[in-house]
Amino acid sequence: MGTLSLPLRVALPSTVAAGEVVSLRLLLQHPMETGYRLGEDGARIPRQIIQSLRVYYADRCLADLTLQPAISANPYFAFSFIADRSGPVRIEIQDDQERQLTDVRELTVVP
């Protein structure tokens, strides 16, 4: 299983109040190549997509996404969750060649 290296922008506050609704926004730079397009030479451009995206918060899986070519190039996702304790927010992304990218942010929850 290789590593996936692509630009990922994460919008997440660093400190929130307990019980607050937190918004997590992700923007990936990825072509999400459908496998249906033809290149300059008339040959099919092979499919290359992000097929799985998981968000963990304090060791709980908040969201587990299965993605298909219908997701636009440079995928954008917005999630929301209720802050109940301080802990890491971990984002795990996997493409269809089983390459992985992991990004971890710390979220501090104040009472």
Add this chain to the structure above:
Amino acid sequence: MDSGLNRRTVLRLGGAALTVTVLPRPLSAATIPETGDLPAVLRAHFGDQRPEPGGVRLDVARLVESGQSVAVSVRALSFDDPPTSLYLFMPRNPEPFGLRADFQPPALPELATRVRLSATQNLTAVGHWADGRLHAESVTVMVTRGACLDDNYGQWVR
């Protein structure tokens, strides 16, 4: 000359026939666009169980210039009784299944993203609850330019 079938009668009959046969075509083409076979797509995914209306909310523009990147947001109507999964279906895309998102508390059952639409169609969000309930909402999105716009465009629109 009193045959009953003179020039005037023929014209009148022909005119009547024209109104009957020609008129319905442009009318139906203008009011009912092709939106894809949603029941078949849902059946392929959920079997014979048909999703009920209500329960989920799908927010998307009704008319988009380009199908390359269409902003969509889906959420459950009640956060007290959240679904375990949300789905997005594009019945006229080459692959009608677009996305599945499984949620667990403390996540709220809502998601925003951007999708590709190959043509005008009934974009559909489905929520799946732990007790087996299925709820869906469809929105007809008119797409001016589809996402699969290249030489073999026609080949990829269902």
